[in-house]
Amino acid sequence: MTASTTRRSTAAKTWTPRSSRTAAVAATAVAGALLLTACGDQTQNGASDKETKGAAVTSAPLADRLPQAIRDKGSIKVGSDIAYAPVEFKDKDGKTVGIDPDLAEAMSKQLGVTFEFEGATFDTLVTGLRAKRYDIAMSAMTDTKERQEGIDPETGKKVGEGVDFVDYFNAGVSIYTRKGDDKGIKTWSDLCGKKIVVQRGTVSEDLAKAESKKCADGKKPAITIESFDNDQLAQTRLRAGGADAGSSDFPVAAYTVKTSGGGKDFQMVGEQVEAAPYGIAVAKGNTQLRDAIKAAMDAIIANGEYKKILDKWGVSQGAVTEAKINGGS
Missing domain, CATH: 3.40.190.10 (Periplasmic binding protein-like II)
Structure with missing residues (x-):
């Protein structure tokens, strides 16, 4: 197998308006901050957001497998080329749908965090992962030795530290x-x-x-x-x-x-x-997140959700019986 993918940010600018009515603006800002603090610290039953989020996370069977930083923020940011139907694409309402989003949603039940898909061109996903713009890349990406080792497939030269893969589908x-x-x-x-x-x-x-x-x-x-x-x-x-x-x-x-x-x-x-296998890419060294993703994928394979999702999209011929780490060649 070659090293490419089988596939598959611009920072937002902010603008602060100027005003001669400094005192009024300052007073409004203080009042707003106090209001947000009051709203953010309390839920309907009096518990803090952090406590509520923690309770939700720990109720999931594999929550304790995740790195604490992921559990604290309650989400996994996913880099993805969301223009590759049926693996991931936007439906007529602009919602991200497809095989990968469905699998991610099933895994979220196991891990107790949401998977937030962020669009990017396919050839920038690995560099975005290295730059920590994403926690994982899930985008019909073929697991290859070159990607694992950070080798450019055309030149044969090392261009980065590579990534680890959790393999979950064959195509x-x-x-x-x-x-x-x-x-x-x-x-x-x-x-x-x-x-x-x-x-x-x-x-x-x-x-x-x-x-x-x-x-x-x-x-x-x-x-x-x-x-x-x-x-x-x-x-x-x-x-x-x-x-x-x-x-x-x-x-x-x-x-x-x-x-x-x-x-x-x-x-x-x-x-x-x-x-060859599709793999979910995780930065080298982030073994706890990698292993948590593998455990979640194995769980949905075992409980039947994985098969239902592949059947839904008509791709059951690519099913695997277990997730593997760096199984590509």
């Missing part, structure tokens, strides 16, 4: 074309001299580059590769006739073929290749 990579117009494409070798659209930083992009080199070595025309920030942009390009084929993880390609244009836009070609 391969598929090719799809416009419906009724497969251009004779059945396998990756059929792409020589043709144009493919992919998401940047993914296994699909890595495979296309590797196959293009094989084309050149065999004295055939190279593959033209057009990479996009997200998979939806790649789909749009193919749909408009701007390429011969597209490639995504199998669950995403299958969902796209089934739903785009009511099933009239695309078709799958050939078999999925490079089957």
Whole structure:
């Protein structure tokens, strides 16, 4: 398996208005602070927010597995490319939905904290994790040795300390074309001299580059590769006739073929290749959080919630029987 992903912040500016009515503003600020303090310290039954949150956390069976800092804040911040249906995407109401959000919600019952998904482009997730913008990255990310070790797949050079993975699903990579117009494409070798659209930083992009080199070595025309920030942009390009084929993880390609244009836009070609585990990425050294996530995933596998979620999204063929740490190769 190559090192990319099978996939998959700008700081908000604040503005403080000026006013010549300093005393009035100061008085209002003090009053507001006192009001917020009173509201924040008390719940309806007189307990503090911190006490209430602590009680909620400890009622979950695996709450004590989490680092205390996570338990105190009551949430896990998740970096994710939320444009990769059906794994994670926005529904018509703007809500984050999909396989990963459903699994996260099931795990939250075990851990007693919420999982807060924050959108980012896929190729920035690992660096965001290293920079501590997120606690974990959960975004259909393939677990590979290169990612574990912080190795750039193209140069072979170390670019960071790497991440640990909690593996929870298996998926391969598929090719799809416009419906009724497969251009004779059945396998990756059929792409020589043709144009493919992919998401940047993914296994699909890595495979296309590797196959293009094989084309050149065999004295055939190279593959033209057009990479996009997200998979939806790649789909749009193919749909408009701007390429011969597209490639995504199998669950995403299958969902796209089934739903785009009511099933009239695309078709799958050939078999999925490079089957490998999706992993939830956790920063190196954060072993307590990593192990808590693994325990929660194992718990929902054991209690049947995991299977129900995969069945709901039609991806049960990628199910695993237990979570593994750094099982990618």
